[in-house]
Amino acid sequence: MNHPSPEEMMEHLYGENSANPAHRQSVDAHLQQCAECRTRAQGWQQTQASLNAWRLPGASGHRPAGSGRIVALAARVVRPALRWAAAAALLISAGYVAGRTAAPSPAALSALVERQVSHAMNRERAALASNLRATARQTATQEARQLLGAVAQQLDARRQADSEALYATLQEFVEHQTVALSQLRQDLSTVAVVADARLVDTQEQILELANVRPEAIH
Amino acid sequence: MSARLFQWPALFSSPDEQAMWRVKMDDDPEAFAELVQRWQKPIQNLCTRMVGDSHRGEDLTQETFARLFAKRKSYEARSKLSTFLWRIALNICYDELRRLRRRGETPLEAAASGGDDDLPTIDIEADGPGPHDDLVGQERAAAVRDALQRIGEPYRAVLVLRHYEGLKFREIADVLEIPEGTVKSRMAEGLSQLQKILHPVVRESATPRRAPLRESLIV
Numbered sequence A: 001m002n003h004p005s006p007e008e009m010m011e012h013l014y015g016e017n018s019a020n021p022a023h024r025q026s027v028d029a030h031l032q033q034c035a036e037c038r039t040r041a042q043g044w045q046q047t048q049a050s051l052n053a054w055r056l057p058g059a060s061g062h063r064p065a066g067s068g069r070i071v072a073l074a075a076r077v078v079r080p081a082l083r084w085a086a087a088a089a090l091l092i093s094a095g096y097v098a099g100r101t102a103a104p105s106p107a108a109l110s111a112l113v114e115r116q117v118s119h120a121m122n123r124e125r126a127a128l129a130s131n132l133r134a135t136a137r138q139t140a141t142q143e144a145r146q147l148l149g150a151v152a153q154q155l156d157a158r159r160q161a162d163s164e165a166l167y168a169t170l171q172e173f174v175e176h177q178t179v180a181l182s183q184l185r186q187d188l189s190t191v192a193v194v195a196d197a198r199l200v201d202t203q204e205q206i207l208e209l210a211n212v213r214p215e216a217i218h
Numbered sequence B: 001m002s003a004r005l006f007q008w009p010a011l012f013s014s015p016d017e018q019a020m021w022r023v024k025m026d027d028d029p030e031a032f033a034e035l036v037q038r039w040q041k042p043i044q045n046l047c048t049r050m051v052g053d054s055h056r057g058e059d060l061t062q063e064t065f066a067r068l069f070a071k072r073k074s075y076e077a078r079s080k081l082s083t084f085l086w087r088i089a090l091n092i093c094y095d096e097l098r099r100l101r102r103r104g105e106t107p108l109e110a111a112a113s114g115g116d117d118d119l120p121t122i123d124i125e126a127d128g129p130g131p132h133d134d135l136v137g138q139e140r141a142a143a144v145r146d147a148l149q150r151i152g153e154p155y156r157a158v159l160v161l162r163h164y165e166g167l168k169f170r171e172i173a174d175v176l177e178i179p180e181g182t183v184k185s186r187m188a189e190g191l192s193q194l195q196k197i198l199h200p201v202v203r204e205s206a207t208p209r210r211a212p213l214r215e216s217l218i219v
Helices: A006-013 A021-033 A035-051 A068-101 A106-211 B015-026 B029-051 B054-070 B081-103 B108-112 B133-150 B153-164 B169-176 B180-209
Strands: none
Touching: A006 A021, A006 A035, A006 B180, A021 A035, A035 B133, A035 B153, A035 B180, B015 B029, B015 B081, B029 B054, B029 B081, B029 B153, B054 B081, B081 B153, B081 B169, B133 B153, B133 B180, B153 B169, B153 B180, B169 B180
8 A cells, every 4th residue: 555645644543434444454554564654643643642631621522423422412313303203104194094085076176276375375465565564664764764863953053053143143242332331431531531620620710719809809 | 384384404403403493583592592501611612722711712602602693594404503603613713813913912821831932841741640740731731732822723723623522524624614635634734733843842751651652553
């Protein structure tokens, strides 16, 4: 035999060529004769053994064929299958007996099939209509939501614009009032100054009049 | 009624596929819990071995089942649930490893044992009972875990699925959607890479002690 390929060696090391005993034996025989392949296989086997050093808590490690887990799985698969097979056999027998005792005429059979098909079509049609109604309702709801959203956005925009306009007007009014107040303050100052000057003049005139002698008047 | 009729393929399948079918059709929480209970441990082992960190492995397991539930509608009754589930878990592990590489992170447990560039030099072939068996065992396990993290992800995935989870090469080929021959060649390459990483230790310790391997080679 030629040197086995790495793929064949992997099959051999993991026992996956056991379905072909002749091939397996030929690989075994080659490994006993060929030192090169034997060394290579030994290296891989050592590495395999090293890998087993890393165990995880609760890990089951290898799952050998025929383990309890696989047996339990197989039992669980087979049991329902057997039940179904028994049920199917019972149904077939009942159908056969019923058919033999009350075999309908071709016309009756045709009418029966027609009724069933019609019934099935009606059901499908009803289901389709229901689906269409549901889709239409959903679409309408979505459109209504979109419209409401657009209206709400417009209202918000308008409210914002109104607020801005009102704010600008108030600002203008305040500025105007500020200017008017300033003007008024200036006017009042002017009036006070003028009044003060007149008062001083009047006081001086009164003093002058008080100092004039009566003889001087006559 | 018509929906129920479509369930008939699942009635003849294994409990896993039946449960998954119930999850897909009826969102059955009990069936999903059954699947989680049955598959949690194998998936957690796979994730832990792929990322080299048991805590991260637990997180990835939860993510795997979350994604399984999210993808329940795309599950087809013709395919095996195990294949579907292994594939989801592996993709999540690949995503996580990519994320870790991008961030330049190292898994916690690998970091604790020295990281990628500082592999422990442990005599993993030493055998026989001794006073420090537990410690030595832990160190051997850490050496293997770190060595696995150093080989490429495609090789690691095949090694973990075949060696630790016991899948057949044919099943691994289905999970990874590659030819069976490629799986076997990746397995051989992965074992060779691991051998190179662990080789100095193996050779030093194995040579004087080991019995001739000719007999033990017959599997």
